[in-house]
Structure formats: C-alpha cells, structure tokens
Amino acid sequence: xxxxxxxxxxxxxxxxxxxxxxxxxxxxxxxxxxxxxxxxxxxxxxxxxxxxxxxxxxxxxxxxxxxxxxxxxxxxxxxxxxxxxxxxxxxxxxx
Amino acid sequence: xxxxxxxxxxxxxxxxxxxxxxxxxxxxxxxxxxxxxxxxxxxxxxxxxxxxxxxxxxxxxxxxxxxxxxxxxxxxxxxxxxxxxxxxxxxxxxxxxxxxxxxxxxxxxxxxxxxxxxxxxxxxxxxxxxxxxxxxxxxxxxxxxxxxxxxxxxxxxxxxxxxxxxxxxxxxxxxxxxxxxxxxxxxxxxxxxxxxxxxxxxxxxxxxxxxxxxxxxxxxxxxxxxxxxxxxxxxxxxxxxxxxxxxxxxxxxxxxxxxxxxxxxxxxxxxxxxxxxxxxxxxxxxxxxxxxxxxxxxxxxxxxxxxxxxxxxxxxxxxxxxxxxxxxxxxxxxxxxxxxxxxxxxxxxxxxxxxxxxxxxxxxxxxxxxxxxxxxxxxxxxxxxxxxxxxxxxxxxxxxxxxxxxxxxxxxxxxxxxxxxxxxxxxxxxxxxxxxxxxxxxxxxxxxxxxxxxxxxxxxxxxxxxxxxxxxxxxxxxxxxxxxxxxxxxxxxx
Numbered sequence: 001x002x003x004x005x006x007x008x009x010x011x012x013x014x015x016x017x018x019x020x021x022x023x024x025x026x027x028x029x030x031x032x033x034x035x036x037x038x039x040x041x042x043x044x045x046x047x048x049x050x051x052x053x054x055x056x057x058x059x060x061x062x063x064x065x066x067x068x069x070x071x072x073x074x075x076x077x078x079x080x081x082x083x084x085x086x087x088x089x090x091x092x093x094x095x
Numbered sequence: 096x097x098x099x100x101x102x103x104x105x106x107x108x109x110x111x112x113x114x115x116x117x118x119x120x121x122x123x124x125x126x127x128x129x130x131x132x133x134x135x136x137x138x139x140x141x142x143x144x145x146x147x148x149x150x151x152x153x154x155x156x157x158x159x160x161x162x163x164x165x166x167x168x169x170x171x172x173x174x175x176x177x178x179x180x181x182x183x184x185x186x187x188x189x190x191x192x193x194x195x196x197x198x199x200x201x202x203x204x205x206x207x208x209x210x211x212x213x214x215x216x217x218x219x220x221x222x223x224x225x226x227x228x229x230x231x232x233x234x235x236x237x238x239x240x241x242x243x244x245x246x247x248x249x250x251x252x253x254x255x256x257x258x259x260x261x262x263x264x265x266x267x268x269x270x271x272x273x274x275x276x277x278x279x280x281x282x283x284x285x286x287x288x289x290x291x292x293x294x295x296x297x298x299x300x301x302x303x304x305x306x307x308x309x310x311x312x313x314x315x316x317x318x319x320x321x322x323x324x325x326x327x328x329x330x331x332x333x334x335x336x337x338x339x340x341x342x343x344x345x346x347x348x349x350x351x352x353x354x355x356x357x358x359x360x361x362x363x364x365x366x367x368x369x370x371x372x373x374x375x376x377x378x379x380x381x382x383x384x385x386x387x388x389x390x391x392x393x394x395x396x397x398x399x400x401x402x403x404x405x406x407x408x409x410x411x412x413x414x415x416x417x418x419x420x421x422x423x424x425x426x427x428x429x430x431x432x433x434x435x436x437x438x439x440x441x442x443x444x445x446x447x448x449x450x451x452x453x454x455x456x457x458x459x460x461x462x463x464x465x466x467x468x469x470x471x472x473x474x475x476x477x478x479x480x481x482x483x484x485x486x487x488x489x490x491x492x493x494x495x496x497x498x499x500x501x502x503x504x505x506x507x508x509x510x511x512x513x514x515x516x517x518x519x520x521x522x523x524x525x526x527x528x529x530x531x532x533x534x535x536x537x538x539x540x541x542x543x544x545x546x547x548x549x550x551x552x553x554x555x556x557x558x559x560x561x562x563x564x565x566x567x568x569x570x571x572x573x574x575x576x577x578x579x580x581x582x583x584x585x586x587x588x589x
Contacts, residue, residue, distance in 0.1 A: 015458050017454055075195035
C-alpha cells in the first residue's frame with residue numbers, strides 16, 4: 001500500500017500538524033519506506049490470535065471513587081498561559 | 096576520587112563518616128562544570144538544590160537516620176516530572192513546562208534520601224536511539240575509538256544524557272526510561288549496567304508518556320549491584336498508576352550474590368543475525384561459556400517471531416504516541432504558536448513544537464489507527480505482539496533466563512545511520528521484544544570491540560523474576576571483570 005501526496009496531507013491534517021507543500025514529497029518517501037517495511041507483518045499467520053494490548057498480565061484494580069487530592073488551584077494553574085481567577089484563559093476552542 | 100565510587104561504596108563511606116554528602120555532591124557538581132559543556136549530558140544542573148539535599152542527607156546521617164540512598168548524587172532523565180524543576184522531554188513543545196508535582200519514581204528516590212544533580216538530555220519524547228533527536232542538541236559519548244579519538248560518537252538513546260553522565264562520572268547513577276531499548280542500548284554503548292524491569296514494577300505516574308503499554312522506567316549504574324540498589328528504591332506499587340503491579344519488592348542486592356549453579360540459560364537461535372559483527376557473536380559465546388563455567392546449564396531455545404518484533408513495535412509505539420501526544424495542542428500548557436483560527440493554532444503549534452522524528456511517528460500512528468487501516472496495521476501488530484509474548488512464555492517454561500547481545504553494534508558516530516529512519520530503528524532489534532512482552536531485561540558491560548568501545552550482553556528473565564536476572568547479570572559481571580574506562584571522565588584525560 002503506497003501513500004499518495006493527498007493522503008500524506010490528509011494524515012497531517014488528522015494529526016493537526018502543519019505540513020508545507022515543499023515537505024510533502026520527503027514525508028511521502030519516508031512514510032512509504034516505513035509502511036513498506038511494516039508490510040512484513042503480513043507474513044505472519046495470525047488466525048485465531050487474540051490481540052495483546054499491553055505488557056501487564058494482570059486485571060486492573062478497582063478503587064474507591066473518592067477525592068484524594070486537590071485544593072491548590074495556583075499549582076494547577078502554574079503552567080496556564082493565562083488565567084482569569086481560578087480558571088484557565090485560553091483561545092476559543094468550542095465553535 | 097569520590098566520583099569513581101560505586102553507590103555501594105559511597106553508601107558505606109557516608110555511613111562510616113569517611114566523607115560527607117556535601118563533599119560527594121560538590122565533587123560531582125565540579126565534574127559537571129568541567130565536562131558538561133562538552134558532553135551536553137545535563138540540560139539543567141540544580142547546584143543549590145543538590146547542595147540543600149546533601150546538607151539534609153548529612154543531617155540524617157548524623158542523626159543515625161540513613162536510608163537506602165541517603166546522600167547519593169543521581170541524574171534524572173528529563174522525562175520524569177520533578178516538582179518545581181523544568182521538565183522538557185527533550186522537546187521544544189515542553190520548553191516552558193515546570194511540573195507542579197513529582198513523578199512517583201523520583202519521589203521514591205527522594206524518600207530514600209537521594210540527591211538530584213539535575214535533568215539529563217534525551218531524544219525528543221524518548222523517540223530515538225542516538226540522542227540526535229533532542230531539541231537541545233546531541234550528547235557526546237565519553238568513550239572514544241582507539242584509532243580515531245577525534246570522532247564524536249553517540250551515547251545511544253533515548254536516555255543518552257543519563258548514560259553519558261554516569262559513564263563520565265558526573266553522577267553515581269541515573270534514571271532512564273526504556274520503551275524499545277532506551278535504557279539497555281545506551282548502557283551497552285557507554286559501558287554501563289542498564290535495567291528495564293518488568294512492566295508494572297516501576298510506576299509510570301509523572302513520567303511523560305510516549306507509548307504507555309511499552310514505557311518502563313529503570314536505572315543506570317556502573318555495577319549490577321548498584322542497579323539492584325536503585326531499582327529497589329524506584330520500584331513498588333503505586334495506586335496512581337493503574338498498571339502498577341501490587342507485588343512485593345524482593346531483596347535484589349541479595350540476588351546479586353547468589354550462584355547461577357543449576358540455572359538453565361536459554362540461547363535464542365533467532366538472535367543470531369546475518370551481518371552481525373563477529374566480535375558481538377564472539378562475546379555472546381564467551382558469555383555463555385562464563386555462565387557454563389559458573390555452573391549454569393546452557394539450552395538452545397527458539398523465539399520464532401523475533402524478526403517481526405521491530406515491525407510490530409513500529410506500529411504499536413507510534414499508534415500510542417499519536418494518541419498520547421495529542422495533548423500538546425498549545426492551548427492549556429506548553430509552547431504555543433498563534434494561528435489565524437483554532438485549527439491553524441493547533442497545526443502551527445505542533446509543526447513548530449515537535450521535531451521531525453516525532454512528527455513522523457505521530458503521522459505513522461495516526462495512519463495505522465485511521466478508519467480503514469486499523470485492522471490491517473494496528474490490530475495485526477497487536478496479534479503479532481501476542482505471538483511474541485507466547486514465544487517468551489514457552490521459552491521460560493524450559494529455562495530460567497535468556498542471554499543475548501544487547502545491541503547489534505557498538506556506539507556509532509554522530510550523523511551516522513541518519514540516512515533513513517529504518518536504519519536507526521534496527522538498533523533496537525534485540526531489545527524491543529522484551530518491551531512488547533513486558534519481561535525484565537538488563538544490559539551488562541562484558542567486553543570491548545576492536546576499537547576499544549564497550550559492548551553489552553543482555554539477560555532477559557520471567558515477568559517479576561528480576562531476582563534471577565540480577566543473579567545471572569552479577570555472574571557475568573564477575574566473569575567479565577570489565578574495568579575499561581571512558582576517555583572523557585571526571586579526573587581523566589578529558
């Protein structure tokens with residue numbers, strides 16, 4: 001499977017990464033190189049194999065649904081680009 | 096010199112009053128001042144904070160309240176969030192980020208009295224095998240080729256700064272993270288011990304995420320025993336990480352003194368690769384002889400899906416990365432590049448904030464998770480991952496541990512292997528399967544190549560059986576008697 005320039009632009013758009021027109025050809029080459037190399041996975045017979053999501057061979061634990069932390073808005077907002085009172089002030093993100 | 100001590104020796108010297116924690120920390124801060132401008136191993140040195148911690152350690156020692164690491168100066172990979180200390184993950188996008196909290200692993204080290212010298216350089220978001228993808232410049236490997244002392248070699252990656260710092264005697268030990276080999280490969284390149292424990296042993300809470308199902312925090316040290324001391328402090332159950340294992344932490348220092356007599360050591364035949372340098376194959380055979388001489392039984396085993404490990408990894412890791420790194424959008428924290436409208440702000444922020452390797456992996460991850468391709472790539476890779484775990488499970492039904500080379504080469508030059516991404520990816524061929532399966536692994540310095548560069552051997556063990564891993568690693572260390580030193584080191588020629 002080989003990516004064309006339009007698909008490269010679509011992936012970049014889905015990933016929210018700006019790609020200049022001059023970069024598309026290089027990216028197309030690199031991504032196609034990696035994807036062609038990944039094609040070797042098609043040699044493996046995976047019939048009936050249950051996919052493995054992670055390295056942890058354990059059941060997830062349950063815990064009480066209680067508040068155990070918090071109450072320090074200044075620390076939480078320490079990295080905020082801007083604030084209004086105890087709220088993050090950000091560009092409009094809901095249209 | 097104080098900077099040449101092992102952690103075990105420093106711990107004894109501090110308790111005996113041979114020197115103070117302040118003296119030990121000052122010796123390291125001085126060495127950093129001399130060598131770091133050249134090595135670029137530390138991104139941020141915390142002189143005053145380290146001395147405050149050292150003074151507190153001296154007070155604890157005087158009060159008879161010494162803990163496992165009281166007064167031991169360490170380097171911290173810049174992927175671990177450290178409260179009030181900037182944490183960049185080697186990326187421009189986190190350039191302004193000062194975490195308000197401490198990662199669980201570093202909190203554990205502080206609880207045990209460690210002194211933090213500073214934060215170390217790394218490949219951006221831990222994506223790389225050379226430290227060349229850092230937004231803050233490459234790291235120089237303190238080791239030099241005998242025939243060509245002028246060549247600047249890479250320390251490996253992604254934890255390249257931590258490895259260079261410990262090798263050059265700019266810290267007694269360091270933290271790293273290993274997603275596909277990022278502790279074990281730089282340990283091999285820098286003549287160090289590097290430990291990737293079982294998935295779930297060390298909490299990932301407060302560690303900047305790359306690929307959550309593959310990320311493993313672990314230590315760098317100059318001896319196997321020091322690795323056991325550090326891991327003993329870093330490990331333990333953490334309710335804040337849902338994948339943290341609630342299992343007891345055994346005495347791994349004791350494991351280092353046990354005999355390998357009667358242990359069964361597997362040799363996976365698929366790790367014998369075409370084109371592997373003959374000295375690596377020879378060192379591997381030597382390692383097997385050492386273990387046989389120490390009383391272990393050597394058994395040939397098969398891990399038939401080994402050759403597909405890398406390809407499966409380069410689907411799963413970018414997929415998880417594309418999801419984890421979606422949070423860096425320039426809105427609530429981190430660097431922002433303004434745009435004409437919201438979408439433009441996102442796209443410019445991420446194009447400017449991420450380097451080329453990170454952008455490439457996010458795009459691969461986005462593609463393999465996208466509608467129509469998910470089954471063909473991501474689901475298939477997860478099934479291959481299951482087969483790789485099954486290979487290990489079957490092998491560990493017959494043997495106690497596996498011995499393999501750590502990396503397919505010694506340290507290479509800055510700028511080499513940069514022609515296409517896959518050449519760099521091949522560095523991780525022997526280390527990636529353990530990340531996919533979650534089994535513990537350690538790299539032990541075992542010999543030198545014809546250029547005088549260190550080479551490591553890797554021991555893999557059953558999940559949560561780091562004890563056997565340390566026993567085998569310590570036996571290799573005793574037999575190898577590795578005592579070569581890097582050219583650039585505190586008090587050395589550098």
